[in-house]
Amino acid sequence: MTPASQHDPDYNYAYLDEATKRMLRRCLLKAIAIPGYQVPFASREMPLARGWGTGGIQITAAIIGPADTLKVIDQGADDTTNAVSIRHFFARVTAVATTEETTKASLIQTRHRIPEEPLRDGQILVYQVPLPEPLRKLIPSESETRKIHAWAEYGPIYVRLYEDIAQYGHVTSTYSHPILVNDRYIASPTPIPKFDNPKMHMSPALQLFGAGREKRLYAIPPYTKVKSLDFEDYPFALQRWDEPCALCGSTSSYLDEVIINDANERMFVCSDTHYCETRRAEGHEGPQLAKAQSVRLTGCAP
Amino acid sequence: MIEEAPLLRAQNVTRLYGGRVGCRDISFSLWPGEVLGVVGESGSGKTTLLRSLAGFEPPDEGAIHFRHGTEEHDIYALDEASRRAMMRTEWGMVHQNPRDGLRLDVSAGGNIGESLMARGDRHYGKMRARITDWLQRVEIDSSRIDDSPQSFSGGMQQRLQIARVLVAEPRLVFMDEPTGGLDVSVQARLLDLLRVLVRDLHLAAIIVTHDLAVARLLTDRLIVMKDGHIIEEGLTDQILDDPHHAYTQLLTSAVLSA
Numbered sequence: 001m002t003p004a005s006q007h008d009p010d011y012n013y014a015y016l017d018e019a020t021k022r023m024l025r026r027c028l029l030k031a032i033a034i035p036g037y038q039v040p041f042a043s044r045e046m047p048l049a050r051g052w053g054t055g056g057i058q059i060t061a062a063i064i065g066p067a068d069t070l071k072v073i074d075q076g077a078d079d080t081t082n083a084v085s086i087r088h089f090f091a092r093v094t095a096v097a098t099t100e101e102t103t104k105a106s107l108i109q110t111r112h113r114i115p116e117e118p119l120r121d122g123q124i125l126v127y128q129v130p131l132p133e134p135l136r137k138l139i140p141s142e143s144e145t146r147k148i149h150a151w152a153e154y155g156p157i158y159v160r161l162y163e164d165i166a167q168y169g170h171v172t173s174t175y176s177h178p179i180l181v182n183d184r185y186i187a188s189p190t191p192i193p194k195f196d197n198p199k200m201h202m203s204p205a206l207q208l209f210g211a212g213r214e215k216r217l218y219a220i221p222p223y224t225k226v227k228s229l230d231f232e233d234y235p236f237a238l239q240r241w242d243e244p245c246a247l248c249g250s251t252s253s254y255l256d257e258v259i260i261n262d263a264n265e266r267m268f269v270c271s272d273t274h275y276c277e278t279r280r281a282e283g284h285e286g287p288q289l290a291k292a293q294s295v296r297l298t299g300c301a302p
Numbered sequence: 303m304i305e306e307a308p309l310l311r312a313q314n315v316t317r318l319y320g321g322r323v324g325c326r327d328i329s330f331s332l333w334p335g336e337v338l339g340v341v342g343e344s345g346s347g348k349t350t351l352l353r354s355l356a357g358f359e360p361p362d363e364g365a366i367h368f369r370h371g372t373e374e375h376d377i378y379a380l381d382e383a384s385r386r387a388m389m390r391t392e393w394g395m396v397h398q399n400p401r402d403g404l405r406l407d408v409s410a411g412g413n414i415g416e417s418l419m420a421r422g423d424r425h426y427g428k429m430r431a432r433i434t435d436w437l438q439r440v441e442i443d444s445s446r447i448d449d450s451p452q453s454f455s456g457g458m459q460q461r462l463q464i465a466r467v468l469v470a471e472p473r474l475v476f477m478d479e480p481t482g483g484l485d486v487s488v489q490a491r492l493l494d495l496l497r498v499l500v501r502d503l504h505l506a507a508i509i510v511t512h513d514l515a516v517a518r519l520l521t522d523r524l525i526v527m528k529d530g531h532i533i534e535e536g537l538t539d540q541i542l543d544d545p546h547h548a549y550t551q552l553l554t555s556a557v558l559s560a
Binding site: 153156159162167233 | 427448
C-alpha cells in the first residue's frame with residue numbers, strides 16, 4: 001500500500017468543485033434508490049477525453065475521502081497505462097492511499113473487470129461505462145428506450161439472444177451481456193466479460209456505473225438480485241478454458257489469451273494481475289511460469 | 303356472426319393538419335369478426351383515419367373506443383403504457399411498405415419471434431415451433447426461417463409482416479394498402495391468404511385500399527371517403543353494385559372489372 005502524502009494544493013480536493021460533487025452525489029443517491037435505472041447527470045469536462053473513463057472518474061471523485069484506499073484496474077490489470085494514470089491522478093488530487101490489493105481497497109475503479117477475489121461489505125466498485133443503454137443497438141431513439149424502460153417492455157432485447165441461437169446454436173455474446181437488476185430494470189453490465197456477470201448477483205459491495213460521454217449513471221446496491229438474460233431452454237452459460245492459467249495454475253479465474261512469439265505459441269494467463277501475483281506468491285505454479293520468468297513476461301517482480 | 307357489442311367504435315373522429323382536414327366527423331362501429339373496407343382516392347384521409355384508429359396519432363376531436371372483455375376503453379383516454387400494451391396484444395398494423403413493419407437487420411424468424419417475446423415468451427424451442435408454423439401459414443418455405451428479409455421478394459416481405467402481426471393473436475388487424483406495390487398474380491395469392499386467415503382466426507379487420515377489387519374480395523362492409531368525409535357506407539356488394547353517391551358511381555365506373 002502506498003501511504004497518503006500531500007494533495008496538490010492547486011486543485012480542489014478530488015479535482016471537481018464542491019457543487020459538482022454534490023450534484024453527482026444527489027444523482028448517485030437516486031441511482032441507488034432505483035437499482036438499474038439510468039440517472040442523467042451533468043457530466044463535466046475532465047482532463048482526459050470523453051470515452052476514456054470520465055464517468056468512472058467523476059463518480060470516484062464525488063465519493064472519495066481521505067480515509068479511502070483506492071485501487072484502479074484496467075481489464076483486470078493494475079499496471080497498464082490507464083490504471084496507472086488514473087491511480088496517479090487521484091493520488092495527486094486527493095493524496096489518498098492507493099493499493100493493488102483487492103481486499104485492502106475501500107474503493108475500486110474498474111474498466112471492464114470485476115476482481116477475482118470476492119468483494120466484501122463496505123467496498124465500492126466504480127465501473128467506467130462506454131454505452132449505458134443496453135437497448136441502443138436495437139432502438140436508436142432515446143425517447144423510445146426511456147419509455148421501454150419505464151414500462152418494462154423488454155421483448156425486443158431478447159431478439160438479440162434469439163438471433164444468436166438461430167444463427168450459431170448458442171448465445172455468442174462474451175461480454176456486455178445484459179442483466180436484469182432487482183427484477184425490474186434491464187441494464188448494461190458495461191463491457192465486462194459475461195464471466196463476471198454472476199459476481200454482480202447479491203454482491204456485498206456497492207456497484208456504481210458512470211458513463212461520462214453519455215451523461216448517465218446507475219447503480220446496483222449491495223445484496224441486489226442481478227440476473228443475466230437467457231431463455232428457459234438456453235440458460236445463461238459461462239465460457240470455459242481448456243487449460244489453467246499458465247503462470248499461477250488457477251482454473252477458476254478469467255484468462256486472457258496472450259500470443260508470445262511469431263511461431264503461433266500462446267498462453268492463457270489471469271486477467272486479474274493482482275490475483276495472479278498473489279497466487280504465485282503463495283507458491284502456486286502454472287505450467288509455463290519458469291519459461292515466462294526467463295523472458296520477463298510475469299509483470300512486476302520476477 | 304355479428305355479436306351484440308361492437309369491438310371498435312369511432313365517434314366523430316376529426317384530424318386536422320393546421321387548416322387542412324385530414325379526416326372529419328368519422329363515426330362507425332366494427333363488430334368482432336367483421337372486415338371493414340375504407341376506400342377512396344389518394345388524399346381522401348384513409349391513412350390518417352387508420353393511424354388514429356390504430357393508436358399512433360390522437361384525433362383532434364372525437365374518440366375511439368375499443369372493447370376489452372366487457373369494458374369499453376377510450377384508447378386515447380388511457381395512459382400511454384396501457385395503450386401501448388393494447389397495441390401489442392389487442393390489435394396489429396400491417397403497413398403498406400413492409401420495411402415499416404419489419405426489422406430488416408433481423409432474420410425472418412426473429413421478426414416473427416419479436417412479437418412472441420414482446421408478450422413474454424422466453425422459451426426458444428416453443429417459439430421456434432410457432433414461428434415455423436406461421437411461416438407455413440403465410441406460405442413461406444420454413445427453410446428460410448434464418449434468412450434476412452432483405453433477401454425476400456416484395457410479396458414475401460408482405461406475408462412475413464402479416465405473420466409477424468398475426469402471431470401475437472390480435473383480435474383486430476389494421477391494413478394499409480396490403481397489396482400495394484405487388485404485381486397482380488402475387489396480389490391474388492396474398493388476397494386469398496388474407497381471406498383464409500381472417501376467416502379461420504375470426505379476426506376483425508379494417509382494410510384501407512384504393513383498389514375496389516381488393517375491397518370486393520375481402521370486405522363485408524365498405525366506407526367510401528372523399529375529402530376527409532364519409533360519403534357513403536353499407537354492405538360491400540350493395541355499394542359496388544348499386545352506388546348512390548355520385549362520387550362512388552364515378553369510382554366504380556372507373557374500374558374495368560370490379
